[in-house]
Amino acid sequence: MSLVIAIDGPAASGKGTLARKLAEHYGLPHLDTGLLYRATACALLDEGLPLDDVEAAVEAARGLSLTDFDEARLRAREMGEAASVVAAMPPVRAALIDMQRAFAARPEGAVLDGRDIGTVICPEARVKIFVTATPETRAQRRALELASRGEAVDYAAILDDVRKRDARDSERSAAPLKAADDAIKLDTSELDREEVLAAALAIVERARNV
Ligand SMILES: Nc1ncnc2c1ncn2[C@@H]1O[C@H](COP(=O)(O)OP(=O)(O)O)[C@@H](O)[C@H]1O
Numbered sequence: 343m344s345l346v347i348a349i350d351g352p353a354a355s356g357k358g359t360l361a362r363k364l365a366e367h368y369g370l371p372h373l374d375t376g377l378l379y380r381a382t383a384c385a386l387l388d389e390g391l392p393l394d395d396v397e398a399a400v401e402a403a404r405g406l407s408l409t410d411f412d413e414a415r416l417r418a419r420e421m422g423e424a425a426s427v428v429a430a431m432p433p434v435r436a437a438l439i440d441m442q443r444a445f446a447a448r449p450e451g452a453v454l455d456g457r458d459i460g461t462v463i464c465p466e467a468r469v470k471i472f473v474t475a476t477p478e479t480r481a482q483r484r485a486l487e488l489a490s491r492g493e494a495v496d497y498a499a500i501l502d503d504v505r506k507r508d509a510r511d512s513e514r515s516a517a518p519l520k521a522a523d524d525a526i527k528l529d530t531s532e533l534d535r536e537e538v539l540a541a542a543l544a545i546v547e548r549a550r551n552v
């Protein structure tokens with residue numbers, strides 16, 4: 343049986359890092375679904391269009407190619423903000439569903455991370471993990487990440503971004519950020535990357551052996 347692992351959680355909780363490590367461990371393909379929303383927003387910004395231009399956003403979403411992302415650019419601070427604006431529009435989410443489900447349907451399985459993987463994209467996933475950490479921890483991690491990429495960082499502004507994005511992602515009506523009822527919560531505030539991986543592997547192995 344194929345192994346689909348759904349990882350969800352708020353901004354900078356460590357979803358992507360964990361998803362990458364799990365994918366490597368199990369030899370599965372990984373899709374960071376946040377990049378889809380970031381790339382959609384980026385296409386609008388590049389064309390000088392407003393982020394609330396639904397038609398243009400849907401067209402940009404439909405035209406995305408999974409192998410064609412400029413990650414360095416997409417992971418810039420302002421793209422996270424812009425992504426959460428386009429991600430609140432139901433037609434944009436609808437335009438991205440098939441691509442994500444097709445990825446998850448690969449015969450060997452897949453690891454996907456985002457906000458709605460366990461709830462909407464892969465409700466039948468064998469393993470669902472909801473990764474959390476305090477806003478302060480997440481802001482600190484994101485500040486370190488952006489600084490290491492050469493972005494000027496202001497911890498207070500990043501904490502403010504994290505809080506605003508949590509609110510926007512949780513309060514929207516379309517696929518809001520929330521743990522699926524059958525997701526296992528993993529608080530990473532006090533754990534380093536290896537400890538998070540070890541805890542997640544224990545969760546996956548338990549789920550596989552049920
Ligand atoms: N357990 C951890 N402890 C410390 N730093 C972490 C941990 N997990 C991830 N990070 C770092 O925090 C930043 C955000 O992690 P990332 O996996 O990109 O989060 P997300 O995908 O949830 O936005 C990255 O720089 C990553 O290396």
Ligand SMILES: Nc1ccn([C@@H]2O[C@H](COP(=O)(O)OP(=O)(O)O)[C@@H](O)[C@H]2O)c(=O)n1
Pocket residue numbers: 352353354355358375376377379380422425426427429430455456457458459507511
């Ligand atoms: N499955 C997903 C993934 C991301 N998103 C949106 O895209 C934005 C950027 O997602 P991301 O996962 O790249 O952001 P970080 O958690 O890495 O900061 C989020 O704030 C969400 O608004 C979403 O709505 N659904």
